[in-house]
Amino acid sequence: MSDVLVVAEHRQGSLREVSFELVTAGRELASESGGHLDVAVIGGDIDSFAEELSLDGVHQIHTVDYGEEFNHDVYTQAVTQLHEAVDPTVLLLPNSVNGLDYAPAVATRLGLPYVSDVVEVEWGDDGLEAVRERFGGKVETVVGVDDDAAVVTVRPGEYSPTDSDGDAPVEPFDAVIETDAIVTAVLGFEAVAGGDVDITEADVLVSVGRGIEEEENLDLIFDLAEALDATVSASRPVVDDGWLEKGRQVGQSGKVVTPDVYLAIGISGAVQHVAGMKGAETIVAINTDPNAPIFDIADYGVVDDLFDVVPELIAQFE
Numbered sequence: 001m002s003d004v005l006v007v008a009e010h011r012q013g014s015l016r017e018v019s020f021e022l023v024t025a026g027r028e029l030a031s032e033s034g035g036h037l038d039v040a041v042i043g044g045d046i047d048s049f050a051e052e053l054s055l056d057g058v059h060q061i062h063t064v065d066y067g068e069e070f071n072h073d074v075y076t077q078a079v080t081q082l083h084e085a086v087d088p089t090v091l092l093l094p095n096s097v098n099g100l101d102y103a104p105a106v107a108t109r110l111g112l113p114y115v116s117d118v119v120e121v122e123w124g125d126d127g128l129e130a131v132r133e134r135f136g137g138k139v140e141t142v143v144g145v146d147d148d149a150a151v152v153t154v155r156p157g158e159y160s161p162t163d164s165d166g167d168a169p170v171e172p173f174d175a176v177i178e179t180d181a182i183v184t185a186v187l188g189f190e191a192v193a194g195g196d197v198d199i200t201e202a203d204v205l206v207s208v209g210r211g212i213e214e215e216e217n218l219d220l221i222f223d224l225a226e227a228l229d230a231t232v233s234a235s236r237p238v239v240d241d242g243w244l245e246k247g248r249q250v251g252q253s254g255k256v257v258t259p260d261v262y263l264a265i266g267i268s269g270a271v272q273h274v275a276g277m278k279g280a281e282t283i284v285a286i287n288t289d290p291n292a293p294i295f296d297i298a299d300y301g302v303v304d305d306l307f308d309v310v311p312e313l314i315a316q317f318e
């Protein structure tokens, strides 16, 4: 029987989607071994976060009422103390900028193995196994953990978020935060260019690649996005050319997205791009090349010139 503790993530007053994905991962892991899943949330609008996190399969919610936004030193202290009190076998944290910031520090303090950027975590014949992708998703490696106890960061977008309600009791946790040990401070929050658009939260993405040929042609893509009430994202060459902001890049060196619908327009489907969008529920590809790899993962494909297809789609949707 192995218990699991998940630490939720929030930013600017909202819980991040990855928190609900970690609940799914944690619930599967805990229930397979007959253990409990507990969820912790630190700082921010603690009461409403706790209510939102009362999800199916959650046994207990621990709240640490300290601070508004993420702070490395506070999280490191609070999560270490929570771990000592709750004593889970597996600690699941988001493989996000914040998670990657404090997970190694917590693992070091607890003297536990640390496995990062995991796409799946499960019980194998010999105990806990964490699956990681290498070489842009071409190869999977399975990391076996001795004695099962570990700190694991899970890549956002790999598990479906849990949205069914539960009735977990909330237990405030009295973490003793040493203020002398808080040597970092969040000075402010500044969105990167294009930060007004969060492609990771969009339900429908209209994604554009090098097939668009010229910057001026992007108007066509934005017109389609407007007709579909969608958000525009891109493959790397479009961003490298400076035609769209880095915040819109999908892929290994961009963002991982899991929209309901992903329209790949003039995108070949290189592994580094696919690594960021393969979790989309429905993938539609428009490409002149019938052998483009994007068609291997597309649910619907149009082998045609985007300059013919996109205006027709805009007319249809309008």
Ligand code: FAD
Pocket (backbone or CB within 6 Å): 208, 209, 210, 211, 212, 234, 235, 236, 237, 238, 249, 250, 251, 252, 253, 254, 255, 265, 266, 267, 268, 269, 270, 271, 272, 273, 276, 286, 287, 288, 289, 292, 304, 305, 306, 307
């Ligand atoms: P191309 O591969 O050039 O494909 C363009 C496609 O458009 C072609 O399939 C073509 O048939 C089609 N086309 C052309 N004209 C038309 C038309 N008129 N109508 C319809 N279709 C048309 N890439 C990412 O996207 N995201 C990443 O995060 C990323 N990270 C990387 C990290 C590393 C370490 C490396 C080495 C590479 C990374 N790449 C990334 C780059 C990746 O390898 C590809 O080069 C890139 O994804 C290709 O982008 P593309 O599909 O837009 O362009």
